[in-house]
Amino acid sequence: MANVMEKTLSQAIAQRRATPSFDGFPLPEKDLKRILEAGLQAPSGYNMQPWRFLVVRSEEQKRRLRAASFNQAKVEEASAVIVACGDADGWRNGDLEExxxxxxxxxMPENYSEMAKINIPNYLSNHPNFPMWLNRHVMIAFTTMMLMAEVLGYDTAPMEGFEQERVSEVLKLPLSYHVVALLAIGRLKGSDKFYGGRFNMARTVFAEEYGKPIKL
Ligand SMILES: Cc1cc2nc3c(=O)[nH]c(=O)nc-3n(C[C@H](O)[C@H](O)[C@H](O)COP(=O)(O)O)c2cc1C
Structure with missing residues (x-):
C-alpha cells in the first residue's frame, strides 16, 4: 500500500493531479483489487454495466501500449495501466440475462424483469447515440477507480492520447470493444504538475435554466 492511512474522498479530490511521471513503485494486488472493485460498483443505466477493463502490468505489454499511446512515457512508467473500454455487444451476449x-x-420484482427483457433491447437497439451511451458508463466506473486509487495513496493519470486501432491490436480486443480512456496508476516521480485551475462556477453552473447564475 502506498500510504498506511487512506485519504478521505474530499482529500483525494482536492489533492489529485494528472501525474506527469511515475517511479515504478509496485501496486500490490490487494490494492489493485480494491481499485477495480470500487469501479465495478459504479451505477449504470438499467444496471447494464457495459464497461470492460484490461489491466496492463507486464513490461512488455506496457511498452507496446506506450507505442500505441503516442509514446507517452507514463504508460510504461506506471505500475499498472487500466484500459477502460465499452463493449457495444455485451447486452446481446449475455449481459442482459446476467x-x-x-x-x-x-x-427485483418479476414483472420488472419481464418488462426489462423487452424494453432494454428495444432501447439499446434504437439508441440515438450509442457511443455516447457506452462512454458515459465507462467514464463513471473509470472515475470511481481513479478516485479509489487516490484514496489509497496512489497517483493517477487519465489519458485519451492513444490510437484506438493500435490499442485494440496490442490488447487483442474483440471488434465490439471501444477503447474509452487509459488510467495509469503508480507513484509520482519528481514534482507534480502545476495546478491548472478551474473555471469559475459562473461559467459552468446555472440555476434552473441556462444563463441564470447560481447563488451559493
Ligand atoms: C479523459 C482525459 C484524458 C486525458 N488525456 C491525457 C493524455 O493523453 N495525456 C496527458 O498528458 N494528460 C491527459 N489528461 C490530463 C489532463 O491534461 C489534466 O487532467 C488537466 O490538464 C487538468 O489537470 P489536473 O488533472 O492535474 O487538475 C487527460 C485527462 C482526462 C480527464
Missing amino acids: MLRLGREGG
Whole structure:
C-alpha cells in the first residue's frame, strides 16, 4: 500500500493531479483489487454495466501500449495501466440475462424483469447515440477507480492520447470493444504538475435554466 492511512474522498479530490511521471513503485494486488472493485460498483443505466477493463502490468505489454499511446512515457512508467473500454455487444451476449439474474437475487420484482427483457433491447437497439451511451458508463466506473486509487495513496493519470486501432491490436480486443480512456496508476516521480485551475462556477453552473447564475 502506498500510504498506511487512506485519504478521505474530499482529500483525494482536492489533492489529485494528472501525474506527469511515475517511479515504478509496485501496486500490490490487494490494492489493485480494491481499485477495480470500487469501479465495478459504479451505477449504470438499467444496471447494464457495459464497461470492460484490461489491466496492463507486464513490461512488455506496457511498452507496446506506450507505442500505441503516442509514446507517452507514463504508460510504461506506471505500475499498472487500466484500459477502460465499452463493449457495444455485451447486452446481446449475455449481459442482459446476467443483470436480470443478479437483480432477481437481490429482490427485483418479476414483472420488472419481464418488462426489462423487452424494453432494454428495444432501447439499446434504437439508441440515438450509442457511443455516447457506452462512454458515459465507462467514464463513471473509470472515475470511481481513479478516485479509489487516490484514496489509497496512489497517483493517477487519465489519458485519451492513444490510437484506438493500435490499442485494440496490442490488447487483442474483440471488434465490439471501444477503447474509452487509459488510467495509469503508480507513484509520482519528481514534482507534480502545476495546478491548472478551474473555471469559475459562473461559467459552468446555472440555476434552473441556462444563463441564470447560481447563488451559493
Ligand atoms: C479523459 C482525459 C484524458 C486525458 N488525456 C491525457 C493524455 O493523453 N495525456 C496527458 O498528458 N494528460 C491527459 N489528461 C490530463 C489532463 O491534461 C489534466 O487532467 C488537466 O490538464 C487538468 O489537470 P489536473 O488533472 O492535474 O487538475 C487527460 C485527462 C482526462 C480527464
